[in-house]
Amino acid sequence: MNRESINSFIENRKEDFIKASDMIWEFAELGLEEHQSSEYLSNLLREEEFEVEKNLAGMPTAFSASYGSGKPIIAILGEFDALPGLSQKASTYEKEEVVNGGNGHGCGHNTLGAGSLAASVAVKEYLKKNQKSGTIRYYGCPAEENGSGKTYMVRDGIFNDVDIALSWHPMDTNNVMGIRTQACMSAYFRFKGVSAHAAVSPHLGRSALDAMELMNVGANYLREHISKEALLHYAITDGGGKAPNVVQDKSEVYYFVRAPKTNDMFEVYDRLCDVAKGAALMTGTEVEIEFVEGLSDYIPNKTLGELMSDNFSEVGSPKFDSEDHKLAEKFKTTFTDQEIMNTLGQIRMFAGEEVARSLEDKSVCDYVSPYRHIDMHMPGSTDVGDVSYVVPTAQLTTACCALATTGHTWQFTAQMCSPLAHKGMLTAAKVIALTAIDIINTPDITEKAKTELFNQTKGIYNCPLPKDSTPIK
Ligand SMILES: [Zn+2]
Numbered sequence: 001m002n003r004e005s006i007n008s009f010i011e012n013r014k015e016d017f018i019k020a021s022d023m024i025w026e027f028a029e030l031g032l033e034e035h036q037s038s039e040y041l042s043n044l045l046r047e048e049e050f051e052v053e054k055n056l057a058g059m060p061t062a063f064s065a066s067y068g069s070g071k072p073i074i075a076i077l078g079e080f081d082a083l084p085g086l087s088q089k090a091s092t093y094e095k096e097e098v099v100n101g102g103n104g105h106g107c108g109h110n111t112l113g114a115g116s117l118a119a120s121v122a123v124k125e126y127l128k129k130n131q132k133s134g135t136i137r138y139y140g141c142p143a144e145e146n147g148s149g150k151t152y153m154v155r156d157g158i159f160n161d162v163d164i165a166l167s168w169h170p171m172d173t174n175n176v177m178g179i180r181t182q183a184c185m186s187a188y189f190r191f192k193g194v195s196a197h198a199a200v201s202p203h204l205g206r207s208a209l210d211a212m213e214l215m216n217v218g219a220n221y222l223r224e225h226i227s228k229e230a231l232l233h234y235a236i237t238d239g240g241g242k243a244p245n246v247v248q249d250k251s252e253v254y255y256f257v258r259a260p261k262t263n264d265m266f267e268v269y270d271r272l273c274d275v276a277k278g279a280a281l282m283t284g285t286e287v288e289i290e291f292v293e294g295l296s297d298y299i300p301n302k303t304l305g306e307l308m309s310d311n312f313s314e315v316g317s318p319k320f321d322s323e324d325h326k327l328a329e330k331f332k333t334t335f336t337d338q339e340i341m342n343t344l345g346q347i348r349m350f351a352g353e354e355v356a357r358s359l360e361d362k363s364v365c366d367y368v369s370p371y372r373h374i375d376m377h378m379p380g381s382t383d384v385g386d387v388s389y390v391v392p393t394a395q396l397t398t399a400c401c402a403l404a405t406t407g408h409t410w411q412f413t414a415q416m417c418s419p420l421a422h423k424g425m426l427t428a429a430k431v432i433a434l435t436a437i438d439i440i441n442t443p444d445i446t447e448k449a450k451t452e453l454f455n456q457t458k459g460i461y462n463c464p465l466p467k468d469s470t471p472i473k
Helices: 003-012 014-027 035-047 109-130 149-155 208-225 262-283 302-315 322-332 337-351 353-359 384-390 410-415 419-441 443-457
Strands: 051-056 059-069 073-079 134-141 164-171 183-192 231-238 250-259 286-295 393-399
Touching: 003 014, 003 109, 003 419, 014 035, 014 109, 014 419, 035 051, 035 059, 035 109, 035 134, 059 109, 059 149, 073 109, 073 384, 073 419, 109 134, 109 164, 109 419, 134 149, 149 286, 149 384, 164 302, 164 384, 164 419, 183 208, 183 262, 208 231, 208 250, 208 262, 250 262, 262 286, 302 393, 302 419, 302 443, 322 410, 322 419, 337 353, 384 393, 393 419, 419 443
Parallel strands: 073 134, 073 164, 164 393
Antiparallel strands: 051 059, 059 134, 183 250, 183 286, 231 250
């Protein structure tokens, strides 16, 4: 088996990989509850002669599956968690839930899990047929959406012997990520007051609801005085009760803080905690702060990004046929002009005016962006960030849906179980497999990628998780 036969190997086995993706799409399990998905993927890998290790970093659905021996150890990251409230029928371009209020793969992690598995199996075949030294290791990473599973895995040393990490994400465009993401953390703020009759004895009450409202007011004033890129989001998770004639003695608000770097994020978080304490002081209540989770910004590795991009150019964009175009066209009619303009604006920013214009009338992206290593971050966060701090990492996105489809929508769920996603997924698998094979055959790449990472981090990784914390569902 040579490098050139990767394409035909993946095409010949595509029914297995598509079935795995569709199975996980149907399981649609939330973070840390992905028991069937984790079981299904790890069983498949075991059948492919991988050695499976389960229950990593205290998470029953986290696993690794290794094949081969010796260096380099190349990790391919797979995810499989779904999102709540995004249940949607497959390939249906009208909003229609499968399960009322149920879960759905609105971020396409079903394809991410199965596509990374396809790449791992292809590399295994290459190692086996050519009797090469090197280890390919699939990581089943749970709870990307709600629990930063990879951050726990990094904190607990699961990636300690890994040399290179590769991953991908389904999207509406073809791209190797040369841009950073934001560090993100979340915390609950719980206020405790004293309840009283709101009319008869309000002076005896201490309102936890007032405290929470004042905290939110304070946080909204804080926004102007933090760095432009930092973001605060909140959800009121407990208003204290439904009776206005009772002074509420409890309340809870859930905050996300995002910033370009972990240290900036913690600086904003400390000030947010001061705001909460101030609100408690003003209202004579108490506040309890529970840090829930944190994840680091993503550091793209240029050495690996350029290699992956060369392989992407070789493989080309997913080959969509006329039926795929028709389906994508239908989905495109569900987007507003503003949504389409927004997507084209992003393409313009990264790929230039000419490319954006060429895609204006198209329903799917057939353009593979050349690699651009850009010193800026995109909004949003991923726990691949923590992996990228300790192991040189590269990831790509492939077109798996109609152009202008955004993640975390019913349209995304619908298309993640369609031929569009299947083709995008197989494309990603081919690019990752070729990249891994190049790394196996050229040891200098690993050295260069490691040096590049060290120059950026100086070997320092400050895990944004509390020391003894465990993942929370
Ligand atoms: Zn995602």
